[in-house]
Amino acid sequence: MIVFGRLPDRASSMKERVFSGIQPTGEMHIGNYFGAVVNYVRLQEQHDCIYSIVDYHAITVEHDPKFLPAKVLSMAADLLACGIDPKRAILFVQSHVPEHTELAWIFNCLTSFGDLGRMTQFKDKSEQQEFVSAGLFDYPVLQAADILLYRASKVPVGEDQLQHLELARRIARRFNGRFGEFFPEVEPILSEAPRLMSPADPGQKMSKSLGDKHYIGVMEPEASIREKIKTAVTDVGPRGEQMSPGVANLFLILKLSADSKLYAELEQAYQAGTLRYVRLKEAVAESLLGMLRPLQARRRELEKDLGSVRLVLEDGASRAREIAQQNMKEIRRLMGVGPESLKA
């Protein structure tokens, strides 16, 4: 197979389009960062990326309107601080482009009730909620609309999202078959996405919802990050053959944030049985903080100038809207709805 170099000219039109949605959780943790955000940043190089802060997804479970806007803005600032470049990628807020929900409705009518009921994430999440909204049930359909509204063909996802992506493909296929070829085949970009575990309970995935001790925020103050690493669980019983989950988790953070020499050195010490965990923890804290400091500095700058973040989102929304409106026009035509369809 012949591999061509990058085509300089028509590169932008040749680039594959990537879409990804990020929930405005309020505080990005290093699990989100290493698991997803670094990929977003990397993908900007070679792809036409559209990143959306998905507030319509956030309201599928109980939320407080008083805090949502601040969470959205904060997530935007975090993403920019982490290296999302608004000159190369589109960053916008989902609800600022109403076509998302319009397309979701159309897709609702192409989605089987049974399929949605089989979504494992719905089953998990609905058990945790006392009030299960129809929106929570419908979540994957909105997600399909998010992606396909821009006719994106690549979606960076974790394994837990594959089922939803498969549904998006089914929906697209059904639409294409019934109303005309319009949507591309969506492919996952499965990265080697490291799964960071909770420092306080390494048996569980790092997550905000488990509590304060169970995640390390990307923008968290140094003292607090140090404390969480220092008190991280290591060996729960006598040291066995295999590295315990807690220690493995610390090594994983080290691997992701430190230079390989230090990692190799400590790994060797571990194998030799001479590694003191205090030393490991200090190294992890130092290298993680070393990596986070520039991001935190940029984040502080943005905090002083949230107006510029708002501008980025405005510009992003208008660029996204342009694509969305154009595609939606065609989708309506194919479906036989909208004012255009009545014109002779």
Place this chain on the structure above:
RNA sequence: AGGCCCGUAGCUCAACUGGAAGAGCACCGGACUCCAAAUCCGGGGGUUGGGGGUUCAAAUCCUCCCGGGCCUGCCA
């Protein structure tokens, strides 16, 4: 539209016929530990969903409101 049940600490729940609101887990501090975990010692935490009423006394009884779950019916 009608009927039944529920709401107590962050979570799961307890509190007899009305009689001083409690436990487990979680959280915080200390001991122990290379650090943690486990264990031990100590600690904080509640307008009992909200308003009104009955009573010497209400988580408990009455009433209205809010929120949630379930059943039946009606309509598009």
